[in-house]
Amino acid sequence: MDYTGFQVGNLPCCYLGIPLSGVYLKLEDYAPLFDKVTKTLLAWAGLNLSYAGWLELGILPPSVAVMDRIASLCRRFLWGGNVAKVAWKTLCCQKQQGGLGLRESKKWNDALLSKALWNVHNKKNTLWCRWIQHYYIKDSTIWEILPKKDFPPLVKCLLDSRYVIFQAEGTVGAAMDRVSDWVKGDIFQTAAAYTYFSPARPKQSWAKIVWNPTFPPKFSFIMWLTVLGRLLMMDRLKFLEVDRTCNLCKQNKETLSHLLFACPFTGDIWTAVQEWAGLRRRMTTMQSCLK
Numbered sequence: 001m002d003y004t005g006f007q008v009g010n011l012p013c014c015y016l017g018i019p020l021s022g023v024y025l026k027l028e029d030y031a032p033l034f035d036k037v038t039k040t041l042l043a044w045a046g047l048n049l050s051y052a053g054w055l056e057l058g059i060l061p062p063s064v065a066v067m068d069r070i071a072s073l074c075r076r077f078l079w080g081g082n083v084a085k086v087a088w089k090t091l092c093c094q095k096q097q098g099g100l101g102l103r104e105s106k107k108w109n110d111a112l113l114s115k116a117l118w119n120v121h122n123k124k125n126t127l128w129c130r131w132i133q134h135y136y137i138k139d140s141t142i143w144e145i146l147p148k149k150d151f152p153p154l155v156k157c158l159l160d161s162r163y164v165i166f167q168a169e170g171t172v173g174a175a176m177d178r179v180s181d182w183v184k185g186d187i188f189q190t191a192a193a194y195t196y197f198s199p200a201r202p203k204q205s206w207a208k209i210v211w212n213p214t215f216p217p218k219f220s221f222i223m224w225l226t227v228l229g230r231l232l233m234m235d236r237l238k239f240l241e242v243d244r245t246c247n248l249c250k251q252n253k254e255t256l257s258h259l260l261f262a263c264p265f266t267g268d269i270w271t272a273v274q275e276w277a278g279l280r281r282r283m284t285t286m287q288s289c290l291k
Contacts, residue, residue, distance in 0.1 A: 038073060093198075097201040097204060113160075235255045
């Protein structure tokens with residue numbers, strides 16, 4: 001210590017705004033991080049941003065409980081309140097799968113743990129990898145050691161991540177080959193690992209139309225909500241005692257289907273647009289419009 005000039009400190013301490021400790025931290029230990037995220041979101045909330053503009057933000061919390069808490073903060077920030085128009089898991093699907101391409105924190109954390117697993121496996125020449133090898137792996141390998149009670153939380157997380165890959169691949173050799181597939185040259189492709197941990201979902205044929213790069217993001221977002229049937233029409237405001245009659249035609253109940261295809265007022269607009277665009281086929285549903 002005299003030679004380096006380092007000072008002896010005590011745990012827990014704060015590094016880059018995140019608490020560090022030799023034991024598992026409780027949710028309340030992350031209060032400074034929650035406050036920092038909340039202040040940042042409040043500052044952004046004051047900007048004149050559309051939903052599409054708010055989507056440019058991303059946060060990666062360090063533990064499951066913290067992930068859930070910050071995901072809740074982000075969800076409320078995106079929708080402007082406690083009522084979410086679309087489930088968070090759907091938002092985290094890729095755009096071609098019907099989502100918005102947001103990263104699900106738990107899956108992204110698994111991908112980052114896989115990168116750390118690969119670094120330890122390759123005995124990367126870093127202080128952290130050498131420490132793991134010397135104190136916990138010793139003469140074994142990261143693929144063979146068994147978890148112990150006295151292992152620190154991060155080492156246990158590494159072993160949990162290893163076990164998830166074991167379960168999916170069946171054998172140690174297959175698991176090692178799978179992780180090797182995520183390495184191109186000497187660079188670990190975290191995005192490839194994230195795709196692996198994310199559940200496979202069918203591609204949606206309408207996604208290319210909705211997310212056409214020539215469309216303004218705000219319009220694409222509104223169309224995306226429309227396709228999912230999540231726009232807030234009068235018929236969905238069941239918690240309010242309001243007149244649910246369409247404000248345009250004053251004749252029928254305002255539903256998404258009525259407003260887009262059955263309302264005489266919007267019907268005239270559709271007809272004019274079709275004539276201008278040279279479209280001859282009849283469009284009576286959102287699916288027929290996206291063909």
